[in-house]
Amino acid sequence: MKYKRVLLKLSGEALMGNKGFGIDNNRLMQYANEIKSVSEFGVEIAIVVGGGNIFRGVQASEGGMERTQGDYMGMLATMINSMALQAALESLGLQTRLQSAIEMKEIAEPFIRRKAVRHLERGRIVIFGAGTGNPFFTTDSAASLRAIEIEANVILKGTRVDGIYTADPEKDPEATKYSNISFDQVYNMGLSVMDLTAFTLCKENNLPIIVFDMNTSGNLLNLVQGAEVGTLVEA
Numbered sequence: 001m002k003y004k005r006v007l008l009k010l011s012g013e014a015l016m017g018n019k020g021f022g023i024d025n026n027r028l029m030q031y032a033n034e035i036k037s038v039s040e041f042g043v044e045i046a047i048v049v050g051g052g053n054i055f056r057g058v059q060a061s062e063g064g065m066e067r068t069q070g071d072y073m074g075m076l077a078t079m080i081n082s083m084a085l086q087a088a089l090e091s092l093g094l095q096t097r098l099q100s101a102i103e104m105k106e107i108a109e110p111f112i113r114r115k116a117v118r119h120l121e122r123g124r125i126v127i128f129g130a131g132t133g134n135p136f137f138t139t140d141s142a143a144s145l146r147a148i149e150i151e152a153n154v155i156l157k158g159t160r161v162d163g164i165y166t167a168d169p170e171k172d173p174e175a176t177k178y179s180n181i182s183f184d185q186v187y188n189m190g191l192s193v194m195d196l197t198a199f200t201l202c203k204e205n206n207l208p209i210i211v212f213d214m215n216t217s218g219n220l221l222n223l224v225q226g227a228e229v230g231t232l233v234e235a
């Protein structure tokens with residue numbers, strides 16, 4: 001196995017599937033099954049989910065809402081997605097623990113790093129909800145931060161494109177995909193992998209990122225088995 005411990009970042013929008021809002025149950029179960037295959041393979045897996053399918057703080061602030069208020073609402077949206085994912089994983093017989101960065105102890109454990117690590121060691125899938133618990137930080141930043149804290153070997157950023165391209169492949173047919181790229185190249189070329197706060201955290205802590213297509217079945221398992229899937233960003 002190539003990676004012992006991974007942090008999977010899923011976007012909230014991806015959970016919408018073809019719906020315009022909320023959670024598409026088929027997509028949710030599809031993801032749960034992909035995650036199950038990796039967990040059963042013996043890889044320790046922690047997950048951070050976004051909340052954009054339910055609420056986007058940035059957009060709300062463009063509409064006049066105070067940014068901090070919108071961001072906290074977005075954090076609650078990630079909890080809804082996290083609970084849905086937890087339920088989906090448990091329906092497949094997997095052991096999970098949900099930890100929240102904002103205390104809501106009736107529905108989730110508080111985030112406690114040492115407890116999270118123990119859960120992982122015992123084969124439980126750990127979902128980190130409520131982002132970092134702070135406004136002005138994205139869920140990509142939460143994913144980077146948590147991955148570093150739990151000493152994950154890699155961040156797996158599941159998206160709808162199969163990696164990082166020289167240009168936006170949805171706009172430029174000439175765009176080609178990188179299989180490997182360095183942090184410096186990403187930065188110097190201004191390629192968008194994650195927001196800069198999240199990206200810098202990974203770079204400074206030498207945490208590799210793999211951007212891959214989460215909607216292609218088998219990708220996640222192939223990836224942790226060492227196949228070249230998506231684009232690897234490393235030092």
Ligand code: GTP
Binds near residue numbers: 097105108109110
């Ligand atoms: P071990 O100590 O390694 O056995 O872990 P454990 O998670 O099984 O032990 P614990 O007794 O801490 O947790 C039992 C169950 O209660 C698990 O499903 C936890 O997710 C849940 N749990 C623990 N702390 C909290 C909390 O503060 N709030 C909520 N809602 N659930 C909690």
